[in-house]
Amino acid sequence: MNNKIITIGYGKVKKVKVGHQLPLVFFGGPCAIESKDHAFFMADAVGEICEKLNVPWVYKSCYDKDCRSAPDSFHGTGLESGLQILADVRDEFGVPVVSGFSVASRAKATGEVCDMVQVPAYLCRQTSILRAAAETDRPVHLKKGQFMSPWNMKNSVRKLEAHGCEQIILADRGTFLGYGALVNDMTSFPIMQKTGYPVCFDATHSIQLPTSMGNISGGQREFIPYLVRAAIGCGINALFMEVHDNPKAALSDANTVLDLQYMENVLHQAKIMHETRLELLDKFGEDNVHPE
Amino acid sequence: MSILNKRLDVGEVMLDLSRFPIVTKTTILKEALEKMDTFRLGVACITGNDGQLLGIITDGDVRRKLLHIQKPLTAFFIDDVINQAINNPITISSNMSLIDAVGLMEERRVWDLPVVDNDKLIGLLHLHPAVKALLEG
Numbered sequence: 001m002n003n004k005i006i007t008i009g010y011g012k013v014k015k016v017k018v019g020h021q022l023p024l025v026f027f028g029g030p031c032a033i034e035s036k037d038h039a040f041f042m043a044d045a046v047g048e049i050c051e052k053l054n055v056p057w058v059y060k061s062c063y064d065k066d067c068r069s070a071p072d073s074f075h076g077t078g079l080e081s082g083l084q085i086l087a088d089v090r091d092e093f094g095v096p097v098v099s100g101f102s103v104a105s106r107a108k109a110t111g112e113v114c115d116m117v118q119v120p121a122y123l124c125r126q127t128s129i130l131r132a133a134a135e136t137d138r139p140v141h142l143k144k145g146q147f148m149s150p151w152n153m154k155n156s157v158r159k160l161e162a163h164g165c166e167q168i169i170l171a172d173r174g175t176f177l178g179y180g181a182l183v184n185d186m187t188s189f190p191i192m193q194k195t196g197y198p199v200c201f202d203a204t205h206s207i208q209l210p211t212s213m214g215n216i217s218g219g220q221r222e223f224i225p226y227l228v229r230a231a232i233g234c235g236i237n238a239l240f241m242e243v244h245d246n247p248k249a250a251l252s253d254a255n256t257v258l259d260l261q262y263m264e265n266v267l268h269q270a271k272i273m274h275e276t277r278l279e280l281l282d283k284f285g286e287d288n289v290h291p292e
Numbered sequence: 293m294s295i296l297n298k299r300l301d302v303g304e305v306m307l308d309l310s311r312f313p314i315v316t317k318t319t320i321l322k323e324a325l326e327k328m329d330t331f332r333l334g335v336a337c338i339t340g341n342d343g344q345l346l347g348i349i350t351d352g353d354v355r356r357k358l359l360h361i362q363k364p365l366t367a368f369f370i371d372d373v374i375n376q377a378i379n380n381p382i383t384i385s386s387n388m389s390l391i392d393a394v395g396l397m398e399e400r401r402v403w404d405l406p407v408v409d410n411d412k413l414i415g416l417l418h419l420h421p422a423v424k425a426l427l428e429g
Binding site: 149151152154155158191292 | 370
């Protein structure tokens with residue numbers, strides 16, 4: 001297996017490398033861009049924690065949330081103002097940024113500002129979306145659909161590769177268990193790593209209870225630290241968590257975002273466990289138990 | 293008196309590169325099997341960028357894998373073919389005598405032998421045309 005290293009960041013922002021035997025990388029921020037002031041507040045607060053813990057990170061926030069359950073749910077700030085805020089975050093804090101896009105025609109503009117583009121889980125096998133993502137020439141954060149097996153993500157990877165993209169990070173955000181719950185299959189990480197690309201664990205969406213509140217999704221945030229520790233043990237290369245200073249007032253994913261006050265505790269443990277895992281890797285080598 | 297044509301070499305009888313399945317190491321197993329089916333041959337050769345032989349996969353390899361793999365069939369199909377292949381197959385050269393090559397097939401109980409000259413795959417010796425050529429001699 002040829003383990004690929006993905007570099008996130010262009011221009012003057014700090015370059016972040018994700019991959020095999022590298023330090024854990026954090027992708028985080030509020031689910032949706034709410035305002036410039038809030039984005040700056042969150043970038044400052046998250047950045048401060050990451051700096052304190054010496055964890056390389058990428059600011060994540062979306063200008064458009066196209067998968068909300070209710071027709072009147074907050075949909076986002078819109079393309080132009082959202083991307084302007086992300087551009088301002090890059091300039092002000094020197095941190096790379098990532099945003100998802102849900103319409104192929106918006107990929108180009110997203111990639112012109114963002115250091116990485118994100119393909120939403122529900123759209124992870126849509127050819128037009130994947131082609132548009134690849135054509136941005138930015139690294140692509142591709143989330144495994146809740147309906148997809150981890151091995152089937154290779155088909156989506158092949159679509160990206162077919163359009164020239166070889167900078168991919170694969171994420172797990174849970175798999176449907178019946179109608180109202182998600183589970184995490186921790187074998188998804190080594191299976192997706194077989195593609196050669198690094199993998200990420202999306203902890204805050206994994207505890208989601210899809211549309212459990214009738215017209216919005218619920219979530220069991222108390223399980224975030226448990227799942228984070230499990231995923232780190234399974235060898236993830238990056239950790240994704242949406243964080244908010246006031247989850248109750250969050251305009252998107254209010255029931256799943258991690259309260260900022262807990263972030264340092266969770267991320268610190270994740271960093272220590274990741275470093276321990278790298279030490280184990282160094283001491284015992286790669287797992288080679290009952291190879292095929 | 294023998295009825296066999298002992299003067300023939302492998303190069304005179306082998307299938308050229310257009311007549312048998314050749315795939316790359318990142319071809320998925322499913323696509324390799326489809327290609328084998330199209331050519332109606334039980335073997336596919338895996339080559340690198342310079343035409344070097346990286347491995348082969350045969351009907352028998354797949355059969356043996358099916359008997360012991362524990363992962364879902366869909367995960368098996370989507371694997372890179374190289375991960376399921378024989379990475380050090382027996383090969384022959386084009387100037388080997390045909391009768392010796394068929395003898396090698398009998399000894400190793402195989403129906404196909406990749407033909408490699410100067411580290412490059414140049415053909416495939418398949419049992420049926422080999423026997424036919426020997427008898428027609």
